[in-house]
Amino acid sequence: MSQDTLFDKVWDLHKVSSLPGGSDQIFIGLHLIHEVTSPQAFGALKDKNLKVKFPDRTVATVDHIVPTDNQSRPFKDNLAEQMIETLENNCLEHKIRFFNIGSGNQGIVHVVAPELGLTQPGMTIACGDSHTSTHGAFGSIAFGIGTSQVRDVLATQTIAMNKLKVRQIWCENQLSNGVYAKDLVLHIINKLGVKAGVGFAYEFAGPAINALSMEERMTICNMSIEGGARCGYINPDEKTFSYIKNKLCAPKNKNWEKALTWWKSLKSDENSIYDDVIEIDASKIEPTVTWGITPGQSIGINQQIPLLDELSPNDKLVAEEAFEYMSFTPGQSIKDIPVDVCFIGSCTNGRISDLRIAAKVLKDKKVYKNVKAFVVPGSEKVANEAKQEGLDQIFKDSGFQWREPGCSMCLAMNSDKLIGNQVSASSSNRNFKGRQGSPSGRTLLMSPAMVAAAAINGKVSDVREFIN
Amino acid sequence: MKSELTPPIGKISNVHGQCISLIGNDIDTDRIIPARFLKCVNFDSLGESVFEDDRKTLKGRHPFDLEENKNASILIVNSNFGCGSSREHAPQALMRWGIKAIIGESFADIFYSNCIAIGIPCFTLPKKSLEKIQNHCDNKFLFLEIDLKNSMAKSKDLRFNLEIKESSRKMFLSGEWDATSTLLENKNLIENKFNDLPYLKFNSHLM
Incomplete structure (x- = not known):
């Protein structure tokens, strides 16, 4: 304990x-x-x-x-x-x-x-x-x-x-x-x-x-x-x-x-006891994208969607379900998968710093033809701050729609929804089946910077190619 | 007319009913009740929309659409059932469809507390036992008699020791799972806590 x-x-x-x-x-x-x-x-x-x-x-x-x-x-x-x-x-x-x-x-x-x-x-x-x-x-x-x-x-x-x-x-x-x-x-x-x-x-x-x-x-x-x-x-x-x-x-x-x-005075003591401790090496992490129907089904941008045999028996069941739903092939690269909709917003990534990072990627660039891209600031304050900094203009110039604050297409309780089996590059938090408003819609979770990169190329892309 | 079921009240010591098996890990609450059905100010009509999108996709072959399951009340699931959103609409929809108890390998935390709060006991069993029940359900009707006092489930030819959090089990047996009145009993302790918390003193400008 x-x-x-x-x-x-x-x-x-x-x-x-x-x-x-x-x-x-x-x-x-x-x-x-x-x-x-x-x-x-x-x-x-x-x-x-x-x-x-x-x-x-x-x-x-x-x-x-x-x-x-x-x-x-x-x-x-x-x-x-x-x-x-x-x-x-x-x-x-x-x-x-x-x-x-x-x-x-x-x-x-x-x-x-x-x-x-x-x-x-x-x-x-x-x-x-x-x-x-x-x-x-x-x-x-x-x-x-x-x-x-x-x-x-x-x-x-x-x-x-x-x-x-x-x-x-x-x-x-x-x-x-x-x-x-x-x-x-x-x-x-x-x-x-x-x-x-x-x-x-x-x-x-x-x-x-x-x-x-x-x-x-x-x-x-x-x-x-x-x-x-x-x-x-x-x-x-x-x-x-x-x-x-x-x-x-x-x-x-x-x-x-x-x-x-x-x-x-509020923090864990140096010798406090945990029920469990896990260590992660942050330096080894690449831009990460989900390929399936749970937020755990993700890979680095340069990796391939796993083969069934590479997965533990416990993960196989839901992976099979994911392959069927997403129509992706095991072993396929996540990079270059075409996207239809790009969504920046949500309680995960709809804050001013998220908008700044995405705007930096989008500056002087254009959203790829036929991609629907929109940004929903997390709050009125975020929206106002973004406007003061001219970020709204950068988004609009690139072809993003600039919207009013709310949860929007993170869970699609308003009219912002995917249509049919569209693929969405989304800065939100859940890629569950049907989560973004279409019972067959497909969600790829990623950082706002990665959504911006996907919007420009019309496909899943490595944002590092834009910022380095 | 299942959607007009009266929610349970008082002590719950037994659940008896037919099992309905739903196979799959990580079945999230968006699937149990898609977000568009959350646009409501009461829970009354959620029962008919439970698993709406999954059911449409399976065109009548979803377990919740099968004629032989229409009177089932004990849901059998796999692991991490009810993950995702905190929407109580999910267990409410299950309850209004007719579910009175759930047995699974594991449950997401918020879903579990929501079930307890509305009077749906959730039990866990090891994967192997669940597969046994699920195979059984596939072949013929399985009726289980769940006894909360002894955390047991039995049918004519099967017998399982169910796991349930001791606090939840006791709450069902005493009827205190409907927590509000129990919590209200400590009125004075709540007032004391309110007066003692350091941050409520330096945030007095908000009160």
Whole structure:
């Protein structure tokens, strides 16, 4: 059993009680909600005649269903309109802060909370969304919950949960040029598998992690769940503190000093005990692309899609399914596979630094003929910052469509969808069957820089040829 | 009319029913219920859309479309079932189709807690035992009687010791799997925690 890790410390700090069955009752310091997983939770509160216990500890935004072309109200899609209205009414009725479209602070919940300074070290953070693990980048313990647990957090500010084990993923050396956080996390998931993290929190550590910016760290923690780990985190450091400083909701003046003192005391002890430790050599990683239907099915850009015989018996079943669905051949190179759609955005890679990197690749280049390329900023703040830097113009000049913020084609709950069996080069997080809106659509996950390179060439390409 | 099933309440100590086998590892929640069906403000009509895209692809040959499975209530799956999105819509859709318990090699964490929270016990079995059940299901109807008290499943000619997290097993037997009221019992402890947490003091400007 782990001891003295950041996870242990934060868990113990938030433990309210041991429940009769053996799980723990954990206090949730920050609760984030959005339109998709909260309406039934508010409905259940009403049925049980309960109130929101600490309305100040819940913050709402709208992201999954928002259109990215025309956001004027009412939305063209009646169901989407009904969902945003329901959230508006619930927030109003229960006095919950809501960052709505046009507020300047709306966006994907996992982009918005960090950029507002709501996400802070040492907190427990829960949200009805599996990518809540993103917030672990700040040294918080953050995890996705279902709607019944959203109800529990609203009603009690606590949930019942079994304590997770802790696996440290030590990333030695440094990523090489043209290789990004996305490549690192895809590589980790490939090495460990998509279910290795079940029952675990992942602590990402080591020189390669220390060198990452906060936004890159968010990309890593974001995809913990794709490796099966409900929670992923990184010990906070000076980068963490300076990212939070002066953000809208960050502590100010005397409170800032108090916060800083406490945050600096928060990290895994040098001799803390882990349930497991894994080491990864970051310097050996190449730009990485998925070829299958799970985020674990990835290879380096210069590698071939594996032969069935090269895979472990456990991986064969889903590999066979992937070959059939993707219509790729075992042994085929991933490089040069033609793409139809290029998507830059999502809670994994829709932040300003992602847009900057992609724009740098795209500057003075054109999107390949017949490729549909679009960029969806992660939030209104990201969009505004990008516009100030002229990035929107670079994207538009290259042939990318510049859209309004939201989750968009990461999960295709709005009208941004693949058609038929189109192949998408996507900076998002899931390549599941049908994930991007077409039951036969095919998704290749990669870094935003790699999506930009694919857009220019109309096929999967090595971005290092553009930046070196 | 399965979509009008009443969700379970209270103690759950037995599940008895016909098995339905779904073969495949890493079956994610997008497949269980595609995202377009999440555009709803209640769960009521999700049952009919469970596995919608997989079912369309298989044109009537999907286990959830087979006539002989229409009354099944115990789902048999392989490893990492329910990975991906945290959408509770996935177990809700299964439940509203008629699933009352799931047995598999392993489950994704969030899916597992969602199942517990809505009263669907999830059990694990080693791969070999599962294959035995799945082969059995392929050939003829398999009815299982699951006993949570003893973590056992038995049919006329098969017998398995099921694994289930002890905390989950106890919650089903006591009826406390519907956690809200249990959590509310510690009202004072929650208030104390709220007053004690260091960061709520230096974030007082937000409250």
